[in-house]
Amino acid sequence: MIVAFVLDFSENWNFMSALNDWMVLCSEKIGQALKEVPLQEQDDLRNKLYNSVRDYKDPGQEEAQALRRRATRRVSKVGEVLNTEEMKEVKTLIPLPPGVLTINYGIPFMVICNKSDLVEAIERDKDGENRLDFIAYTLRGFCIQYAATLIYTSSKQNINIDILCDYLFHRMFDLPLIHRPDILHKDSVFLPAGYDSPKIINETYTNFVKNTTLPYDEVVKPPPKKLNTREDVVAEDGQVFLQKLKETLKSTRVPTSSAGAGNPENEEKPAEAPERPSERHPPAANGPQDTTQFFSRLISSTPRQSDANLRATVEQDLLKRSEGEKKPETRKIDSKEADKLLEIIKSKSNVKS
Secondary structure, three states, X not given: OOEEEEEEHHHHHHHHHHHHHHHHHHHHHHHHHHOOOOHHHHHHHHHHHHHHHHOOOOOOOHHHHHHHHHHXXXXXXXXXXXXXXXXXXXXXXXXXXXXXXXXXXOOOEEEEEEOHHHHHHHHHOOOXXXXXXXXXXXXXXXXXXXXXXXXXXXXXXXXXXXXXXXXXXXXXXXXXXXXXXXXXXXXXXXXXXXXXXXXXXXXXXXXXXXXXXXXXXXXXXXXXXXXOOOOOOOOOOHHHHHHHHHHHHHHHOOOOOOOOOOOOOOOOOOOOOOOOHHHOOOOOOOOHHHHHHHHHHHHHOOOOOOOXXXXXXXXXXXXXXXXXXXXXXXXXXXXXXXXXXXXXXXXXHHHHO
16 A cells, blocks of 8 residues: 655645645554554564665666675675574664654655646746755655655656656565656656655755755745736526526516506506697698698697587597598698688688687
């Protein structure tokens, strides 16, 4: 089993707070799980992790391999005196560098920093190089306490993806480690468990990192928030919009005369007196009906015609002529028809007088 903490370089100011929080939680869960494991098995887990860190071999270093072969030949000469079990005890007595694996849960840890393609953008910022060195310095100091592996990855730029897969197989299935550590490239850092130590860290960053005693949050700060004057508009579901529109139309609909019977607010108001023809604007003469209306208004405008009954009778008489016509047609009035209408008007006026 391997416990991996996955971080995000787009929020690098949260690295240490996230690591500390998750490590506290893991410590509680691992402690509860180990209570159900026999003490001998607990010791075996811790010894296995200890030995894997101590026996780390950097692949590709021919000189180191030659030194190991010479050391093996020297130890073989002592094999006449020490048996295999004694040799294991001697090997176990070799201590780890100070500060390495000071907390041993018997479970390997990994710290994976995703989106390392953003390192290049951070490096271009003001004091960005120093900030990146401080991030790496702090992460490496955290990892050596648990002998955790540190690796930067980016799926976008395909950085260390294959190395991560190969290293997982190496730790879980004891396959050979074929990738060497990388501390030179700031976007592809790879530090397997057993390689790093406080001595290497101090030698690497003594001349680069400023204010190494300051807390992480004071050196690596989040960028200032940008003022967002424009609110994001989220489109609602189409069915929800139509339902709201339906309710709005219902609420704004004009009630009919039959609706709301018995409600004083919905009762019909008394009808107002019809507007007098004289109060209307005279329309253009487009047919017999318009001509009739014109002479009807002429009668009502005569000072002697004050009798409403006589005026109504004349209007009804004239309007009956146009009731049979469904569609008025435009035509000219001849002189005979005009004389006849004038005679009717004069006769009715004389009767009134």
